[in-house]
Amino acid sequence: MKSTTLTRKQEICITAARLFKQKGYSAVTMRDLAAEVGVKAASLYNHIASKEEILNEVIVNIAESFTEGIQDIRLADTKVAEKLEAVIAQHVHLTADNPYGMASLNNDWMHLGEGKEKYLALRSSYEQHFREIIKEGKAQNVLKDIDEEIILFSTLGTLRNLYLWIPKKADLQRSKLIDSLCETLLNGVKTA
Amino acid sequence: MKSTTLTRKQEICITAARLFKQKGYSAVTMRDLAAEVGVKAASLYNHIASKEEILNEVIVNIAESFTEGIQDIRLADTKVAEKLEAVIAQHVHLTADNPYGMASLNNDWMHLGEGKEKYLALRSSYEQHFREIIKEGKAQNVLKDIDEEIILFSTLGTLRNLYLWIPKKADLQRSKLIDSLCETLLNGVKTA
DNA sequence: GTCTATATGTGGATAGAC
DNA sequence: GTCTATCCACATATAGAC
Secondary structure (H helix, E strand, O other): OOOOOOOHHHHHHHHHHHHHHHHOHHHOOHHHHHHHHOOOHHHHOOOOOOHHHHHHHHHHHHHHHHHHHHHHHHHOOOOHHHHHHHHHHHHHHHHHHOHHHHHHHHHOHHHOOOHHHHHHHHHHHHHHHHHHHHHHHHHOOOEOOOOHHHHHHHHHHHHHOHHHHOHHHOOOOHHHHHHHHHHHHHHOOEOO | OOOOOOOHHHHHHHHHHHHHHHHOHHHOOHHHHHHHHOOOHHHHOOOOOOHHHHHHHHHHHHHHHHHHHHHHHHHOOOOHHHHHHHHHHHHHHHHHHOHHHHHHHHHOHHHOOOHHHHHHHHHHHHHHHHHHHHHHHHHOOOEOOOOHHHHHHHHHHHHHOHHHHOHHHOOOOHHHHHHHHHHHHHHOOEOO
């Protein structure tokens, strides 16, 4: 992140993420990737140590962004309702910035090698922060008395799938999308 | 579906679906599958023609159930609110009956061969029926004036992820889960 | 930093004995 | 219907010339 010019390694990882979304990590070969980058497969190894390292680069950075972000949100001195909206907004922003990486994060994390434990810890931490916000919301009577896990996974289910249709709705403004999602997820779709 | 005793082919497909959920279709080898079934890899080919055929068996049957089900719901002579609840209930039932197959349906459909077009047609049809129900809801002022696509993908996002946590919450009764999801998805999580 | 050539392993699938 | 043995294509990754 020190320059606007992409290093070769970054170019490889970004291209890889796009292919991983299309076919999944296991079905993408180093030859596929090399062809897309415009070099021969062997040349990739001057920039990365292994296929697995690419997956690590793609996934772990995003996972860190999510966990750091929700920690800041949780600890912030704001109302619970605003925290919930901030969590939704963060998902929209991080997904719009990197929809391909989000696909790998969701679907290919089990193919991580060394990095798997770190990823699982980050995910676990993320969910725990989210649970604490939900608990706070229920304690303050801002959230209904619905099972905490249902609220967590229902909300996360929608947010985790954002990567599937944000690219298809490129025309939709982020701010409008965030507003609609907050309304839908927090207040529901039925009229009162 | 003509007997309570599983045929060898059914046993293979059920075992395969479980492995596909763990590692994804591409990363599961015929040797992995054979070991899990308790035979040698070559023996599998007395029951199935190819690895791809297994994926077809796993995915297409479920996709058909979903599309047929939502068509019946849409055409039924019931109120829109009940239709929405029926869609949610169908997701819970089909997912609880076959959580492993749902993983393949969500994540491995792109590896279908011949069956891919059929799958895509079924999915498209499913979404179209869902859209029509949403339109009906908005026309009758049962649903808020939120973008139809947002309602569709927000709701589907949560429902498509049910396979990830239904197995972890085996103790949760289906009827309680359906009630909670209807409340959460339709009326929202915030207090009025 | 990219290439050609290749080492080494493993994938899906088949042949034919039992 | 299951086995052993095997074919052949293709996977990741390395060696060494340029």
